[in-house]
Amino acid sequence: MDLAFLHPLYEHPGPWASVYVDTSRHTENTPHERHLTAQALSRELSELGCDQATCRAVRNALEELAHSSEPHGRAIFARAGEVVLDPPLARAPLRDSAFWAPLPHTAPLLELAGEDPVCVVAYVDRRGAAFELRTALGRQDVGSVTGRRHPVHRTSTADWSERHFQLKVENTWEHNATEIADALSVCQEETRADLLILVGEDRERRTVRERLPKRLDDLVVEAPHGTGSRLLDEDVERARQEHVRQRAERELERFLAAREPDPEGRAGAAEGVPALIEAAREHRIDELLIRPDSPDAHREVWIGEDPDQLAVRRTDLRTLGEQNSWPARADDALIRSAVVTGAAAVSVAPAAEAVKEQAPVGGLGALLRWA
Structure with a gap:
């Protein structure tokens, strides 16, 4: 986030x-x-x-x-x-x-409010596509593309003229799919969508997907609905939640990899309130990982007027020269530090239980800017 x-x-x-x-x-x-x-x-x-x-x-x-x-x-x-x-x-x-x-x-x-994936739903058929923007706050139309209209239907006969006609059909489909893919790519850039959901018949979905830029591969989801159907809110929400879960798992996996010390004994991650407070004071936090229901999230720490002034004990703040101090929740104090130093934060709660079992000690961790 x-x-x-x-x-x-x-x-x-x-x-x-x-x-x-x-x-x-x-x-x-x-x-x-x-x-x-x-x-x-x-x-x-x-x-x-x-x-x-x-x-x-x-x-x-x-x-x-x-x-x-x-x-x-x-x-x-x-x-x-x-x-x-x-x-x-x-x-x-x-x-x-x-x-x-x-x-x-x-x-x-x-x-x-942190994980609200923006989706563009593309309703695809042989003649073109309509694009719909979906967020947690609702939906809106964000454009359409119309390809060549003739010919678009196959025939079942096998004489030369019909085979020639079918070749034109294939060319029309490919042309339309390319136009749809180009327009969808532009739509994604303009909306900064996190997900692209393709709706339509198998062949049309597949043809469009093959023509999308490689950079969008991880964003594309295919919905097995017939041409012209409007994607249900439940289907979109399911895709959005799967995206959130995968994102949380990826960040946890990054954390677990960074937690392992390098050959010189330095780690690229920190966990536990004392280590995180030290990293926050030194502006080394790049991304906070928080499990909201964890014991350390509620733990009391001490803060001063400046975001750099935070400590496990009140006496530590006095040692740092801070005269005024107040108790605060650890998660809120670390988020304040993250905001003023340009760091990000993510809730790891959506991750699968098997991954969360390896979550940061106490439920608070961070990826560091330098070891």
Whole structure:
């Protein structure tokens, strides 16, 4: 996950209110239910010690969602009476929740907003194709291509004229498939799609796939549906989740390989809170790997005003010359450090259990920029 969009959260000191709210349920009672949710979460923040101006800002932001048709949910981060960031979620949270802490509680975003593969669905037939963009927030048409229209159908007879006609059919199919592949390649570049899903008859799907650039090989998925059918949301979601799982597994495999020391005894990965804090202070983290339900994610560490100032113990910060310090969750403190140093982060929760068993010690790890 690219964390750059979180920069506004670390341009001001805390404390911070962090709220995650589900907007996936839509009934005639939804506006009233969301009004009650806004009141309840604002009251919960107040009980946690949040100032009234910030409680009011959060409540107002939640009230504005009363008639929202957003399919999943919203995160809200506020301080000093102002909502600083309110990104939409790609998945609904398990429950509505509110936090009041020295740092914004951003770790849930890795699962709720971090992995949202963008898909282009290409509905292919012998005459052309229509392209549809799919994300967790919905769908939209993103273009089409029309190839040569005649001739496009085979015949079953075997005289010379019919064989000549069939040759023209083959040429037309190949021409159309090439045009579709070229247009789909351009569409992928423009949308930066993570997945290309081909829908249509076997022959048409295969012919188009063969003509796509090699760089797109790992992005292509074929859906075994008939020509003209619209791909079901369940089919797209299945392909998206498989993409997320494979990505998590690849990052874990990279971590496991980097964890092995080189001939000089240096490793390209770190795990465990003490080692990660040291790497964060030295700006050596290239990508954080986090399992949100792990024990180390909730572990208390100490932070100073500067993102470089974090330590396992409060006394360590004083040794570093930091006069002011606050307790914080390890995952949130490491994410702050990752954001300001341009590192990425990924949740390894979607990976298969067999791979997660070898996950970083305590559930927190990192690939390093240098050993």
